[in-house]
Amino acid sequence: MAEPTVISVDSLLARVTSIFESCGVRPQSAVSVARVIVAGERDHCKSHGIYRIEGCLRVIAAGKVVPDAVPVLQDTGRAMIEVDAGGGFSNPAFDAAVDALAARARETGLAALVIRDCLHFSALWHDVEALAARGLASLSMCPSYSSVAPTGGKEPLLGTNPIAFGWPRPGPHPYVFDFATSVAARGEIELHRRADTPIPEGWAMDKDGNPTTDPEAALAGAMLPFGGHKGSAISTMVELLAGAMLGEFMSKEALEFSGGTSLLPRHGALVLALDPATFAARSGRDPIAEGERLLSAISGQGARLPSERRFAARANALSGGIALSDAELAQLARFESEGLAAVTV
Amino acid sequence: MAEPTVISVDSLLARVTSIFESCGVRPQSAVSVARVIVAGERDHCKSHGIYRIEGCLRVIAAGKVVPDAVPVLQDTGRAMIEVDAGGGFSNPAFDAAVDALAARARETGLAALVIRDCLHFSALWHDVEALAARGLASLSMCPSYSSVAPTGGKEPLLGTNPIAFGWPRPGPHPYVFDFATSVAARGEIELHRRADTPIPEGWAMDKDGNPTTDPEAALAGAMLPFGGHKGSAISTMVELLAGAMLGEFMSKEALEFSGGTSLLPRHGALVLALDPATFAARSGRDPIAEGERLLSAISGQGARLPSERRFAARANALSGGIALSDAELAQLARFESEGLAAVTV
CATH class of the missing domain: 1.10.1530.10 (Malate/L-lactate/L-sulpholactate dehydrogenase, four-helix barrel)
Structure with a gap:
């Protein structure tokens, strides 16, 4: 080879x-x-x-x-900043707004960035790392395409709805997690289908709501949220905060709009940025040093940090x-x- | 009887x-x-x-x-409001600040409430319901006492770290979830110990890091986060945002400070409030009606909503x-x- x-x-x-x-x-x-x-x-x-x-x-x-599309920043001076992606990719819109978001978060303690009318394809860790590099904690989320059934249901309604969190660290790398709120990503099931191998139990159900390890049946049915009813609730929160609250598409509407999952979904995204220096100021403690005590204790017992x-x-x-x-x-x-x-x- | x-x-x-x-x-x-x-x-x-x-x-x-203790509100006019509980219970501090928090969220789109130096014993749903009643979405979290091992580790470090979310609905009840980021609450293991019944698999490990169904061994060991590494990451986020970021105790320090779990923990708490009307305004859509489309679809397929x-x-x-x-x-x-x-x- x-x-x-x-x-x-x-x-x-x-x-x-x-x-x-x-x-x-x-x-x-x-x-x-x-x-x-x-x-x-x-x-x-x-x-x-x-x-x-x-x-x-x-x-x-x-x-x-x-x-x-040229991203258009809408900044009325409040803690919420909006950027209209104009039907373009999400990343140029984020890049056009990240400095304004960071400045506002430092000024007022926390700030939110709403990305409107964008196509999303990238991992969210890129966004939260950009904010961690600016000394900020952040939380980023967006809907996707309906493919996950809420716990107790059997029809795909929720998206795989990723959620990412970043926290600044003194070294080169922040603390970052970024994951789908489904047990597995849809692409992983697709890989099993192509390889003709069964998927693990607990990933999905068939169209009648029965557990399945058959990737074909899973793709025709619904995926499961991670962590049972708790993950289902978190995925619902992502739909509400990054869809309904913004007046942008939730996963079901994104799917209806596109008519299928073969092209990238169009919807909005929400990024919250928080300034640890502002939040900790009155305590007199260094929030980043405090965070290190926790993170080094996690590593110290042999557990791997995400990312x-x-x-x-x-x-x-x-x-x-x-x-x-x-x-x-x-x-x-x-x-x-x-x-x-x-x-x- | x-x-x-x-x-x-x-x-x-x-x-x-x-x-x-x-x-x-x-x-x-x-x-x-x-x-x-x-x-x-x-x-x-x-x-x-x-x-x-x-x-x-x-x-x-x-x-x-x-x-x-008389809660003291610290409001510098920014998106972050602080209330010093002065070593009292958390609830009077929250009640003293909730109207200021709601007003600021409506004014600026989103706002955060930091509760400092409080004792916490109550469920968080009470707080997020109070904000939902004021038309706001909210997220509330706090550390607790170290009792949960991070995924991949075996020593108790994280708390059961509850997280609650509220979203306003037109009817009498909002959408609310509120759960520990551990698989089970510590009290549930305690109930099994008293009843001399085994705990379910997947709840805890013994002090050597082996899975156990023995409640005594579990209490001497560590509980597990819900949802594997994803729940572990979310619990870590709670420590960072509601502990380190505020300059208040994380779960390990709260335990060291109290010297045991027999009394209520002393630490801080973080509540984020977001105004859907502000976030959705530019879209021209009604965020609450949008949310109903999702929530009624969840109920419509027979799935129960949390709460x-x-x-x-x-x-x-x-x-x-x-x-x-x-x-x-x-x-x-x-x-x-x-x-x-x-x-x-």
């Missing part, structure tokens, strides 16, 4: 940016989108790496995203580059030469 | 308030504390009902709470009164006649 080809993070970023630019994405947005995709690849988070390019190009080819594997992969990629397979390189080359003609909708 | 005695909600509230007053709690605080206790009893949430009176009196008798049982019990209690056993009535009478002398520390 051929050795994988190694490419530097910066080179990959330049190539992916260029692919998006050549497909009509405005340059500033192309950088935003490429950055989160390359960050996923860099962190060996393959499900959110260059694998995502195709999905982004397909939605452009289908005319379901506005590639040259540790990702950060290790990142360190390797930054020093040694990213290894891509021949198939991945061939696909990149095809996107470069053919642009949108390389994808089918 | 004797019929239980039925007492009206108002009568019980008057009696419990009077017990706290006679034990040195300032009148306004006595009402605050009694109200949440009677609300628990009214909702047939027995673990947070009049059963809690004894724990409150014990902490007064031990001199570990300041019964006549439904509690609301049903409440309706019964408000119309038909609260049934108390002879033992419960005898204990109430003893508290009324003997005050703090009725409890041992």
Whole structure:
């Protein structure tokens, strides 16, 4: 078997940016989108790496995203800031607003960013890491497509509804978690279907509400929320806060709007940013040092912190580059030469 | 067997308030504390009902709470409001600040309430319901005593760290969830120990980190977070946001400070309030009506919403009164006649 080809993070970023630019994405947005995709690849988070390019190009080819949308910041000076993505990808909108969000959080203690009318494909850890790098704690969430049944029900209604949290640490890496509120991601079931292997018990039910380990039956039925009724409640909270409260689509409407799950969902997103320095000021204690006491105690008993594997992969990629397979390189080359003609909708 | 005695909600509230007053709690605080206790009893949430009176009196008798503390509001006009409970119970502090919190959330879109230096014994749903009654979504959380091992570890470090969420609904009852981020509450293991019955698998591990169904071994070991590594991450977030970020005790420090779990923990609490009307305004949609579409779809497929049982019990209690056993009535009478002398520390 051929050795994988190694490419530097910066080179990959330049190539992916260029692919998006050549497909009509405005340059500033192309950088935003490429950055989160390359960050996923860099962190060996393959499900959110260059694998995502195709999905982004397909939605452009289908005319379901506005590639040259210019995010419009709406800031009335309150603790809530809005950015209208104008039917474009979410990342350029987040990038256009993150500094305003951080400044407002520092000024007033906490602030919220509402992203309106965006297409979402990226992991949320990118957003909370950007805020942690600015010294802020944050919580980010968004709906997705209905695929998860609430506990006690059997019809897909909730999305996989990811939720991410970031907390600044003194070293290079913050405390970050980012996970679906379903037991598994839909893509994991899809991988089992392709491999013709059963899915673990507890992931899903068939269309009649019976537990199933058959990936086909699971995809036709509903996934289960993580952690039983508690996870179901948290997923419901994500629909309410990042959907209903914003007046943006919840997962069911996003699915109805798109007519299927083959293209990226269109909805809103909510990011809360909190300034530990403001919150702790009156106590006289250093909140970051306090946090370290907890986090080092977790590590000290041999438990792994979330994102540790990702950060290790990142360190390797930054020093040694990213290894891509021949198939991945061939696909990149095809996107470069053919642009949108390389994808089918 | 004797019929239980039925007492009206108002009568019980008057009696419990009077017990706290006679034990040195300032009148306004006595009402605050009694109200949440009677609300628990009214909702047939027995673990947070009049059963809690004894724990409150014990902490007064031990001199570990300041019964006549006057909560001091610190409002610098920002989105974060603080109230110093002054070593008193948390409820009077919350009651002293809830209107300011609600007003600020409406004004600026979202606001946070920090409760400092309080003793906590009540369910959090009381707080989020109070905010839902004011038209606000909210999220409330606090640390507790170290009793839960982070996933991958085996030593108790995290608390049972409850988290509650409220969302306003048009009818009499909001959408509310409120749960420990551990699989089970510590009290449930204690009940199994007293009954000499095994606990279910997946609740706890012994002191060597092995899974156990022996309640004694579980109490000497560590409880598990709900939902595996995801619940563990959420519990860690509660420690960071409602402990480290505020410069208040996390669960480990609360335990070290108290020297054991026999008295109520002393720490802070965090409540976030969000105004759906503000968040949705630019969308032109009614966020509460949007929320109803989701919540009615959950109910429509036969799934129960969290807190439904509690609301049903409440309706019964408000119309038909609260049934108390002879033992419960005898204990109430003893508290009324003997005050703090009725409890041992």
